[in-house]
Amino acid sequence: MTTNRPGSPLFLARRSYRFRRLMDAVRLLPVLALAFWLVPLLWPVPDQASDPAVTTSHALRYIFGVWLGMIVLGVFLWRRTARQIARENQS
Amino acid sequence: MVSLNQLIAVCLLYVVGLFAVAFAAERAAVKGRGDWLLRSPLVYTLSLSIYCTGWTFYGAVGYAARSGLEYVTIYLGPSLVMIGWWWLLRRLVRIGRSHRVTSVADLISSRYGKSNLLAILVTVMAVIGVTPYIALQLQSVTLSLSIFAAPPNLTGGAGDPINTAQAAFWVAVGLGLFTVLFGTRNLNVNERHHGVVIAIAVEAIVKLLALIAVGIFVVWGLAGGVTEAMAQIDRSDIGTWQVDGGRWATLTLLAAAALICLPRMFQVLVVENDDERHLQIASWAFPLYLMMMSLFVVPIAVVGLDLLPEGSNPDLFVLSLPLSQGQNNLAMLAFLGGFSSATSMVIVATLALSTMVSNHIVMPIWLAFGQGTVQQSGDVRHVVILSRRLSILFIIALGYFYYRASGGSGALAAIGTISFGGVAQFLPVLLGGVFWRGATRTGAVFGLCIGFSVWVFTMLLPSFGPDGALSAQTFEQGLWGLAWLRPEAMFGVSGLDPTVHAVVWSLSLNTLAFIFGSLVSFPSPVERLQGAQFVNIFDHSSPTRGWTASEAGTEDLMIMAQRILGPVEAQAFFRAQAQLQEKAEGLPEPTPRFVQALERELAASVGAATAHAMVAQLVGGTSVSVRDLLAVADESAQMLEYSSQLEIKSRELSDTAEKLRSANDKLTQLSHQKDSFLSQISHELRTPMTSIRSFSEILRDAEALSPEEKTRYASIIHSETIRLTRLLDDLLGLSVLENGAVTLNRQKGALRGVLDLAVTTAQAANTRTIKIIRNPADEDVMLETDLDRLAQVFINLITNAQKYCVSDTPELGINVMLQGDQVAIDFIDNGSGIEVASRALIFEKFARVPGQGGEGAGLGLAICREIITRLQGNITYLPDAQGTGFRVTLPAMPRNGASDNIDAAASA
Numbered sequence: 001m002t003t004n005r006p007g008s009p010l011f012l013a014r015r016s017y018r019f020r021r022l023m024d025a026v027r028l029l030p031v032l033a034l035a036f037w038l039v040p041l042l043w044p045v046p047d048q049a050s051d052p053a054v055t056t057s058h059a060l061r062y063i064f065g066v067w068l069g070m071i072v073l074g075v076f077l078w079r080r081t082a083r084q085i086a087r088e089n090q091s
Numbered sequence: 092m093v094s095l096n097q098l099i100a101v102c103l104l105y106v107v108g109l110f111a112v113a114f115a116a117e118r119a120a121v122k123g124r125g126d127w128l129l130r131s132p133l134v135y136t137l138s139l140s141i142y143c144t145g146w147t148f149y150g151a152v153g154y155a156a157r158s159g160l161e162y163v164t165i166y167l168g169p170s171l172v173m174i175g176w177w178w179l180l181r182r183l184v185r186i187g188r189s190h191r192v193t194s195v196a197d198l199i200s201s202r203y204g205k206s207n208l209l210a211i212l213v214t215v216m217a218v219i220g221v222t223p224y225i226a227l228q229l230q231s232v233t234l235s236l237s238i239f240a241a242p243p244n245l246t247g248g249a250g251d252p253i254n255t256a257q258a259a260f261w262v263a264v265g266l267g268l269f270t271v272l273f274g275t276r277n278l279n280v281n282e283r284h285h286g287v288v289i290a291i292a293v294e295a296i297v298k299l300l301a302l303i304a305v306g307i308f309v310v311w312g313l314a315g316g317v318t319e320a321m322a323q324i325d326r327s328d329i330g331t332w333q334v335d336g337g338r339w340a341t342l343t344l345l346a347a348a349a350l351i352c353l354p355r356m357f358q359v360l361v362v363e364n365d366d367e368r369h370l371q372i373a374s375w376a377f378p379l380y381l382m383m384m385s386l387f388v389v390p391i392a393v394v395g396l397d398l399l400p401e402g403s404n405p406d407l408f409v410l411s412l413p414l415s416q417g418q419n420n421l422a423m424l425a426f427l428g429g430f431s432s433a434t435s436m437v438i439v440a441t442l443a444l445s446t447m448v449s450n451h452i453v454m455p456i457w458l459a460f461g462q463g464t465v466q467q468s469g470d471v472r473h474v475v476i477l478s479r480r481l482s483i484l485f486i487i488a489l490g491y492f493y494y495r496a497s498g499g500s501g502a503l504a505a506i507g508t509i510s511f512g513g514v515a516q517f518l519p520v521l522l523g524g525v526f527w528r529g530a531t532r533t534g535a536v537f538g539l540c541i542g543f544s545v546w547v548f549t550m551l552l553p554s555f556g557p558d559g560a561l562s563a564q565t566f567e568q569g570l571w572g573l574a575w576l577r578p579e580a581m582f583g584v585s586g587l588d589p590t591v592h593a594v595v596w597s598l599s600l601n602t603l604a605f606i607f608g609s610l611v612s613f614p615s616p617v618e619r620l621q622g623a624q625f626v627n628i629f630d631h632s633s634p635t636r637g638w639t640a641s642e643a644g645t646e647d648l649m650i651m652a653q654r655i656l657g658p659v660e661a662q663a664f665f666r667a668q669a670q671l672q673e674k675a676e677g678l679p680e681p682t683p684r685f686v687q688a689l690e691r692e693l694a695a696s697v698g699a700a701t702a703h704a705m706v707a708q709l710v711g712g713t714s715v716s717v718r719d720l721l722a723v724a725d726e727s728a729q730m731l732e733y734s735s736q737l738e739i740k741s742r743e744l745s746d747t748a749e750k751l752r753s754a755n756d757k758l759t760q761l762s763h764q765k766d767s768f769l770s771q772i773s774h775e776l777r778t779p780m781t782s783i784r785s786f787s788e789i790l791r792d793a794e795a796l797s798p799e800e801k802t803r804y805a806s807i808i809h810s811e812t813i814r815l816t817r818l819l820d821d822l823l824g825l826s827v828l829e830n831g832a833v834t835l836n837r838q839k840g841a842l843r844g845v846l847d848l849a850v851t852t853a854q855a856a857n858t859r860t861i862k863i864i865r866n867p868a869d870e871d872v873m874l875e876t877d878l879d880r881l882a883q884v885f886i887n888l889i890t891n892a893q894k895y896c897v898s899d900t901p902e903l904g905i906n907v908m909l910q911g912d913q914v915a916i917d918f919i920d921n922g923s924g925i926e927v928a929s930r931a932l933i934f935e936k937f938a939r940v941p942g943q944g945g946e947g948a949g950l951g952l953a954i955c956r957e958i959i960t961r962l963q964g965n966i967t968y969l970p971d972a973q974g975t976g977f978r979v980t981l982p983a984m985p986r987n988g989a990s991d992n993i994d995a996a997a998s999a
Contacts, residue, residue, distance in 0.1 A: 023177075030175030037167050037343070040160075041336040053331035057321040059160050060389060063167075067382045070174055074375030086368050 022081050029073055036066040098239050098426065105427055106265060112293055113273045113286030120285040129285050130365045132372040138288050138359045139377050140295035141440075142169055142350060143384050144224070145231030145433035146507040148298055151385065153406035155392035159329040164339060165507075166385045168346025170378040176370050179351065180360065182525050184370055185628050187361035191695040194447045195357040195517060201699035202524035202625045203532035204618030210451035210698065212536065213517060216543050217354050217447060218486065219551075220513025221440055225490030226497060227506045228433035229259045231406075235429050238407050238414070239422075259494055266437045267487045271480050274442040287438060288363060294431035299383060301428025305409055306387020308421055309394045313412075320390045327393045341591045345508065348515035354443035355436065362443075437487070445482035450698030453478040458704065472657055475697060497555075505554065512550045512594055516542040519602040523609070528626045532618055534609030542601025545581070549593035553578045645678040648689060651705060655696055664692055760932060768936070771949070775818060779811035821950045825936065828957035835877040835961060839984070842907060842914065843870035845878050849885035850905075853893065861893045861901040861920070869907040872914050873984040876962050881981075884955045884966070888918045888977055891951060895940070896922040896974070914983040917969065919976035930968050 040063070046053040119125035128134060147165065154162035172180065183198075192198045196217065200210035233255040273286035314320035324330060350356050364370065395408030403411060409429065413422040457474060519538050523530035548570070570576040579589050581596050614622065645665075652661040668688060669679040679685050686706060693702035786804040790796070796804075827833050850863055874881070892903045898921045906917045925933060929940050934956045939949040952966075959966045959979060969976030 026177050030171055030178070033171055033174050037171070038340070040332070040334065040339055043332050045333055045335065046331060055325045056159060056327075056330050056332065056389065057325050059332050060321075060324070063160070063163055064382065064386065067167075067170065067378065070170070071375050071379050071382065074174060074378070078371050078375060082368060082371055085371065089367060 019081065019084050022077060023085075025073075026077050026081060029070065029077065033066065033070045036070075037063070095236070095240050098236070098423065101423060101427070102430060105430070106269075109290045109293065110269065110272075113269075113290040116289035117273065117286040129289065132366075132369040132376070134288060134292045135359075135364065135366075135369040136373045136376040136380065137292035137295040138363065139356070139373060140299070140380055140384075141291055141355055141359060141435045142353075143295075143298065143381070143432055144436035144507075145228045145429055146224075147384065148302065148429045148432040149231050149235065149406050149409055150507060151388045152392045152395065152408045153404070155329065155388050156396055156405035156408065159331075159333050160389065161334045161338060161342065162388060163385055164342035165346045166381040168343045168348070169350040170381055171343070172347045172350045173374045173377045176374040179522075179525070180370055180374075181367070182628055183351070183357075183361050184364050184367055186525070186625055187364065188367070189628065190624075190699065191691050193362060193450060193695065193698050194443055195352060195354050195521070196447045196451055197694075197698045198357075198361075199517065199520055199524060199535065200451070201694075202621055203520075203530075203535050204615050204621055205699050205703040206532050206618075207451065207455055207701075207704065209532060209535055209539075210447075211455075212539055214444075214447040214451045216516065216539065217514060218444055218489070219547075220510055220516075221354060221444060222486070222489045222493050223497075223506050223551075224510040225437055225440060225487065226494035227510075228437050229262055229490060229494045232262050232430060232433045233258045234404070234407060235410055235426055238404075238410050239426070256495060259491060262434075263487050263491045266434055266441070267484050269434075270438045270441045270445075270483050270487075274438070274445070274483065275476050275479050284363065284442070287442065288359075291359075291435040291439060294435040295380075298428040298431045299380065301424045301431075302384060302387060302409070304421060305413060305425050306391060308416075308418065309387065309391050309412060313394050313398065313416070314390060320393075323397065324389060324393045327396060329389070329393065329396075335588060335591075337591045338588055341588075341594050342508070345511045345515055345594055348518040349511040352514040352517040352521065353440075353511075354447060354514070355440040358439055358443035358446075437490070441483050441486050444486045445479050446698075448482040448486070449475065449479040450701055453482065454697050454701045455704065458701070472655060475655070508590055509550050509554050512546050512590075512597065513543070515594070516546055516597060516601055519598070519605045523605060524622070525625055527609075528619075528622045529609055530605070530622065531609045531612045531614040533612035534605045534607070537608035538601045538605025541604040542597050545597040545600050546593065548576075549578050549581060549596060550590075553589065645681050648681065648686070648706075649678060652689060652693065655693055655705075664689070757931060761935065764932065764935060768949070771939070776815070779815045783808050783811050783815075821954065825950055825954050825957065828954065828961065833961060836879065837875060838878055839873060839875045840878045841870075842872040842874055842916070843867060845874070845882050846870060846885060846905060846916075849882045849889055852882070853886050853889035856890070859893050859901075861889075861896060861903050863889070864902060864904045866906065872907060872909065874914070874981060875984050876981065880958045881962065884958050884979065885916075885918075887951045887955050888979075892918065892920040892922070892975070896920045898922055898974075909983060910980075912983055913980050916979045916981075917972075917976060918979075919969065919972045920974040922974040924972070924975050925968065927970075930970065933968060934966070 040059065043054045043059070044052055116125070116129060120129055151162045151165070154165075186192065186198065190198075190201055192201060196210045196213035199213050200206050203209050236258050237255060269290075270287075273290070274284055310317060310320045314323055350360075391408055391412065392405065395403070395405060395412050399408065399411060399415060409425050410422055413419075413425060454475065457478070516539060519542070520530070520535045523538075524535070565578065568577070570578075577585075579585075579592060580587075581592065584592070587595075649661065649665060652664065655661075656664065665678055668685050669677065672679050672682065672685070674680070690702050690706045693705060696702075697705070786808050790801065790804055846865065850865075854860070854863075889903065892901070896903070901920065901922070903918060903920045906919070908915045908917070925940055933940065934952050936950060936953040956966050959981070962981060964979060964981035966977060966979050969978050
């Protein structure tokens with residue numbers, strides 16, 4: 001991450017570069033979430049009891065795990081970008 | 092066991108509490124206090140929770156008990172939309188704020204050229220789509236009441252079965268009252284309904300706490316911990332993954348679409364949004380809320396299936412589980428949670444729908460038929476408010492009657508999905524309007540009509556069951572016996588899940604029709620303007636002009652605005668606008684900008700289409716000028732204009748700099764010249780002085796001098812004195828000329844005579860001969876000027892040619908040309924010309940062309956220029972002559988007049 005060296009042009013450039021990459025992450029986060037949540041489409045749906053099956057507890061852990069991960073990432077991105085977004089909206 | 096009366100008492104107490112909270116919030120907002128809470132991102136996020144209705148509170152457990160994990164799609168879709176806030180919601184919120192959008196119908200109508208047809212279409216579709224949903228909420232409340240009346244562990248119904256119709260009626264009345272009281276306090280829809288928002292925020296907390304409390308009780312109290320609960324889940328009927336892939340994807344899409352398109356969600360997401368920054372916070376906080384709401388659904392369902400007797404309604408497990416275990420207080424809390432979910436949804440849904448019905452259906456009709464024109468005086472606000480209140484009651488009544496008609500049957504989840512499918516039909520038009528400038532009104536009407544028809548035919552009507560709304564024959568053989576029109580196998584595609592089938596067909600046909608209609612139609616100018624503004628919402632911060640308001644008197648606009656905004660508000664608005672126009676007092680000028688602002692202000696109260704129609708009544712019609720269209724069609728037009736202006740400016744600047752530079756060069760050269768002049772003049776004066784001094788000393792001191800020698804020395808002294816005198820005469824003459832103290836002796840004469848004199852004099856005075864070529868025929872020009880001075884100039888020019896022409900056979904051509912009332916005399920020799928660098932200075936004093944011999948002081952041409960300027964003429968160097976060339980231009984006497992004068996002079 002960036003080091004605090006005020007006045008140095010390298011610092012400013014790096015910060016705005018970092019902000020842009022964070023905004024890329026903000027844009028791509030729903031794509032990631034969608035990809036994860038479409039994974040259950042690949043799980044087998046058993047016709048008979050003997051067929052291989054994904055247990056509901058496993059499915060629960062997976063879906064809610066992805067959910068929690070997305071929320072944590074969302075919080076992280078919000079903390080890193082919110083101030084800059086507000087500033088850009090004002091100007 | 093909780094008695095029904097106890098329950099109703101608690102419920103009433105809760106409702107009174109809600110009223111109190113709403114009332115306190117309204118009062119705080121009026122006093123300007125409590126903004127930290129009322130306008131906080133927390134309240135914004137909690138208000139979004141009206142997405143979780145009675146359907147999700149009770150129905151999700153029932154859904155899970157029937158189909159396993161499929162219920163979770165209903166929460167995954169909205170989570171995806173929220174996580175992707177940057178793509179769509181941010182745009183919608185910005186559009187909503189800058190266009191003062193009042194509802195989803197208003198947004199769509201405003202985007203497609205403020206079309207009232209579209210507004211009505213969307214409103215009717217929304218009412219049809221959402222009414223079953225409102226009925227569903229009433230059903231969930233009465234169902235939950237009935238379970239207290241007939242608890243599940245006493246099957247057979249020893250308790251008094253409650254009158255569900257009556258219960259639903261009173262619930263509907265209560266909800267209508269609350270919505271009317273707190274939902275119509277202010278006319279401006281963009282102003283937040285603080286009372287309503289804070290009440291639904293409280294309800295959001297209650298329902299979350301209730302569900303989590305039941306969940307904790309079930310997992311730790313009944314199942315015995317997380318591990319045991321998980322094991323029990325895997326042992327149950329829903330222990331394996333059994334979700335059909337098509338349904339998983341379709342329902343996720345449907346729920347995502349519903350979050351954007353549901354009128355109540357649009358109301359809280361966009362219309363009631365107070366601060367764009369809240370959106371990003373809600374982008375993770377709302378998914379968190381949804382996750383917590385759905386966390387305990389599966390355990391409750393599994394434990395309910397395990398513990399409760401066969402045939403119990405799984406939709407009510409949330410209530411019946413605690414009740415069966417004797418947890419009355421928990422059951423009461425769960426009941427309040429369900430009650431909260433249902434009521435908050437009904438309140439906001441009714442509010443949103445009533446705004447749409449009032450703005451897009453009642454007001455236009457009232458304007459068209461009711462009170463004639465808008466110029467009338469009198470407050471119209473009560474009409475708007477009344478129409479909104481009646482709309483609220485109408486919609487709640489509609490929900491109630493639907494509930495009565497449907498008999499309160501069917502699983503909760505099924506009704507919810509149908510409702511989602513209906514409002515999802517707005518999605519293509521909404522997305523197209525926000526992202527695609529080519530989307531047109533015609534396309535939107537096509538898409539909405541076709542999508543909605545397919546939805547009614549494949550989803551809404553079949554939901555009433557065979558021989559319900561559609562005959563069994565239609566199910567078997569298709570509409571009118573057409574096999575490809577079977578409601579569950581359109582175009583012969585059979586074997587699909589009915590929900591997937593309906594959603595895929597309705598949305599894809601909707602999108603196709605929308606795109607096709609947009610491609611083949613041509614939008615009106617207003618539509619194109621609006622389209623460009625919506626699609627480029629982040630570029631166009633200033634509204635484009637749409638009105639030519641010259642015909643509209645500001646007084647008329649004032650009268651109309653007062654009726655809708657209220658006198659005080661309208662006056663404040665007009666005063667602010669007048670100040671913007673920098674008018675100290677009085678009404679603002681009806682500029683297009685002002686009328687546009689007024690229209691936006693009115694739109695916040697009555698919707699874009701109605702506001703547009705009202706302003707149009709006064710102003711006489713929208714005029715979109717070619718310039719407006721061009722500006723929109725080519726966004727870079729302004730930029731181009733600006734940059735071309737910049738280019739002109741910079742060119743001017745560089746021209747000026749060039750001039751300054753040459754002026755500076757000239758000054759520098761002049762300064763150098765002055766220096767060289769000083770040394771030159773001292774040299775010029777010193778040379779004759781030296782010889783005068785030495786020869787006079789010889790005459791004085793030498794003893795023996797022959798008379799010849801004396802005469803020679805004396806004549807040398809004499810000629811040097813003459814040279815000195817001539818130099819001083821030149822200097823004196825020039826300074827006299829420069830000071831303007833010269834007196835001109837004007838007389839008439841022929842140019843030829845002057846030239847004759849000059850040539851003779853010059854040739855006599857100089858030893859070097861030059862061949863002079865003249866054309867006497869041209870020289871027959873009469874002049875009225877100082878002929879002696881003119882001759883002096885000519886002599887100087889001829890003498891210069893004699894002195895400095897470097898040719899072996901020197902020639903000087905003197906050409907005379909008449910140019911209008913001017914006569915130009917060219918003196919061109921066959922020498923080498925003057926170098927470019929020296930040309931600028933030859934007319935300056937003491938300027939001498941370097942590398943030339945001669946004894947002149949460099950005053951000749953300076954004197955010539957001074958003289959010619961006095962004679963109202965001009966002398967220039969001819970740069971493109973073959974040798975050194977000068978042109979003297981003088982005003983000539985008119986030929987006829989000149990001869991008359993000569994005759995007159997001769998006769999006199």
